[in-house]
Amino acid sequence: MTAGTQRHSPFEIQIISNIMTSDITMPFYQAITEDVNALSAQVSPAQDELQCIRREALDRFSALGLPTLKTEAWRYTNIQRFLKEYPYELLTAAATVPASVTEKAAIPQLDCYRIVLVNGHLQADISELPAGKGITIGALSAHTQAPGFVNWFNKQPHLSGESLAALNTALFADGLYIELAANAVIDKPVHIVNVYTSGTHAFIQPRHLWVLNRNAAATVIESTIHPDTNTVAFANSVLETVIEENAELWHYNIQQGNENFREVHTTAAQQHANSRYHHFNFTLPGTPFTRNNLSVALNGSYTETNLNGLYIADKSQHVDNHTYMDHIMPNCNSNELYKGVLLDSANGVFTGRILVHQEAQKTNAFQQNNNLLLGNKADINSQPQLEIYADDVKCSHGFTAGQFSEESMFYLRSRGIGEDAAKALMVNAFSHDITNEVKIPALQHYLQEQIAAIMNN
Amino acid sequence: MLTIKNLHAEVEGKQILKGINLEIGKGEMHAIMGPNGSGKSSLASVLAGRENYTVTEGEVWFNGKNLLDMSPEDRAREGVFLAFQYPVEIPGVSNLNFLKTALNEIRTYKGLPALEGREFLKLTKEKQQLVDFNANLMNRSLNEGFSGGEKKRNEIFQLAMLDPQLAILDETDSGLDIDALRIVSNGVNKLRDAEKSFVVITHYQRLLEYIVPDFVHVLYNGRIIKTGTKELALELEERGYDWLKEELHLKESV
Incomplete structure (x- = not known):
């Protein structure tokens, strides 16, 4: 798949031409709050199934509206404030960047396939796509007829109640499609570098779909780069993943933008029998606003799910992790550990919803959220939401917020280690529960170095 | 070296040290003994700079x-080392990253x-052998899951690595079996030289059979009530502390 062929797919032309003919100079916030018709002009009349999906999603978006502080799932995150900050314009056109831009996201010593997405569009000339039997990987727009797309696109029930996900479905431009046939395995990690760049303040909506069929396995690492210093980008990305029977996905998401970047990142996964899903989310300082929606629907039994999160936030950064474990079937295990370090006047929000359906007997579902509040004005709002309708289950949740143990600090200082260096060591130690679970040594080392660099700053 | x-010091409003006078010269080994609650560990804490202690005089x-x-940290950098009781x-x-x-x-x-990686590892190896510290513990998390003996040996290993001028050993012998005690004591003895001074805080005379002190001080009720040589430790072992009290x-009532 080359960049050239993508641009000429019927799908792509449709979107681009719509944008050219419709009024896109209207600030995006105004368009999405006042004038759904302006958005509607960008969705062409129903010609194929995808356009029907888009139309339906836009209707759903206009019915749901943007979340407010009265929306239960957004009680502690005022998204409208962040959407109003700049006169964003909807950006769907492809852009390219020189390879040097992506170097900043390179993970030393990591043997991987590096794939560059610019505003969600695959930039093939600086990407290395894994090849091999049963591996399909490329632009989503070029795979709308692929079996994985036909079977699974927009099929995650958890997306339906989220207005921003509906907005993405209605207006997304492109993203990465991965489909692994039964038994296909990608031999090295895939490192996706998400670059966001534009000449104006831009609202960008990438859309990805990854389907791992029976017995397939992959490791995907995502990084984010926003090189612009004069314009601000707001990304509203949606990823759907399907992990079929006995398949295994390791997914690492590293969020490390700059101060001109904001992000709502939605990941909706579904797992089938005996599958394993390991999700890691690292939010590091840089981006003033991050909201992650992560949901996992367990549609088969004997699954394993590990959700690991680490957020380190500084200045007035706002980081909101909204997670949802949906135990639909019996005999499944889920483990969730989110740890946060909040510096300066950073704001953390964690929501951990666990729903255990009546049929889901023998569920093990554990959740833990631990926080270090190191800034004088830092705060954390953490809420577990356990709804359990089965009677033979083991579920637990826990929350802590605290400072460093004084005894540990004294021990380190009594060895000549200054207060700042001692804090850096302690934050590294606090993060250890998460970083230690990272199974790729180069990535683990990289993350530890990043954490150390933040604390030594 | 230390005067x-x-x-006088207090913790949580309670007076713990009530007028300690002590002079420690270069290369000397001092033992501080005394019954529980006499202020031995508090003295160590005050010298190392533990923040919940307030020096009042x-x-x-x-x-x-x-x-x-x-x-x-500056006390440590100047050359004071405290081997923790716990x-x-x-x-x-x-462990390795911490020490480096x-x-x-x-x-x-x-x-x-700063020491380069290779020099650091060379020094580490040398000191490990000197104090008989298990190299397998080096890459583990600091003291995590270590046995009581391993923790104390790690303190002595750190002492060897950081090479202070004054080492304060706070009940390093507590909780050790006889083999571990011997290893720890051997480590300390190997580190003794004309430049380095030690303050060994202990409840038991047993340790002093292996680490022979130049001076023995008895601390009671926040004060040093008697100073002698190693023979004083033997006398305490035989007679306990009551006769001193x-x-x-008698002296105070006079």
Whole structure:
């Protein structure tokens, strides 16, 4: 798949031409709050199934509206404030960047396939796509007829109640499609570098779909780069993943933008029998606003799910992790550990919803959220939401917020280690529960170095 | 090297040290003994700069510098080392990384260049052998899951690595079986030289069979009530502390 062929797919032309003919100079916030018709002009009349999906999603978006502080799932995150900050314009056109831009996201010593997405569009000339039997990987727009797309696109029930996900479905431009046939395995990690760049303040909506069929396995690492210093980008990305029977996905998401970047990142996964899903989310300082929606629907039994999160936030950064474990079937295990370090006047929000359906007997579902509040004005709002309708289950949740143990600090200082260096060591130690679970040594080392660099700053 | 003058200190409003006077010279080994609650560990804590202790009176001079004005890290950088009675477990901080950070912070303070990886590892290996510290523990998290003996041996290993001028061993012998005690004592004896001074705080005379002190001080009720040589430790072992307390009360009632 080359960049050239993508641009000429019927799908792509449709979107681009719509944008050219419709009024896109209207600030995006105004368009999405006042004038759904302006958005509607960008969705062409129903010609194929995808356009029907888009139309339906836009209707759903206009019915749901943007979340407010009265929306239960957004009680502690005022998204409208962040959407109003700049006169964003909807950006769907492809852009390219020189390879040097992506170097900043390179993970030393990591043997991987590096794939560059610019505003969600695959930039093939600086990407290395894994090849091999049963591996399909490329632009989503070029795979709308692929079996994985036909079977699974927009099929995650958890997306339906989220207005921003509906907005993405209605207006997304492109993203990465991965489909692994039964038994296909990608031999090295895939490192996706998400670059966001534009000449104006831009609202960008990438859309990805990854389907791992029976017995397939992959490791995907995502990084984010926003090189612009004069314009601000707001990304509203949606990823759907399907992990079929006995398949295994390791997914690492590293969020490390700059101060001109904001992000709502939605990941909706579904797992089938005996599958394993390991999700890691690292939010590091840089981006003033991050909201992650992560949901996992367990549609088969004997699954394993590990959700690991680490957020380190500084200045007035706002980081909101909204997670949802949906135990639909019996005999499944889920483990969730989110740890946060909040510096300066950073704001953390964690929501951990666990729903255990009546049929889901023998569920093990554990959740833990631990926080270090190191800034004088830092705060954390953490809420577990356990709804359990089965009677033979083991579920637990826990929350802590605290400072460093004084005894540990004294021990380190009594060895000549200054207060700042001692804090850096302690934050590294606090993060250890998460970083230690990272199974790729180069990535683990990289993350530890990043954490150390933040604390030594 | 160390001069303690009329040191008074309190913790949580309670007076613990009530006028300690002590002079420690270069290369000397001092033992501080005393019954439980007499203030032995508090003295160690005050010298190392533990923050919940407040010095209400007195002075401490270390190589001509006012020790009480310094932060805990600066005391360590100046050459004071405290071997903890209860070494802290810090999951996630590797022993090796911890030591390298500590050593290089101390070197930077002294205006020396940081040790390169190879030099550091060479030094580590040398000191491990000297104090008989299990190399397998090096890459583990600091004290995490270590046995009581391993923790104490790690304190002595750190002492060997950081090479202070004054080492205060706070009940390093407590909780050790006889083999571990022998290993720890051997380590300390190997580190003894004409430049380094030791303050060994212990409840039992047993340790002093292996580490032979130049002076023995008895601490009681926040004060040093008797000073002698190693024979005093033997006498205490035989007679306990009660005779000293009586002697003291007689003196005070006069």
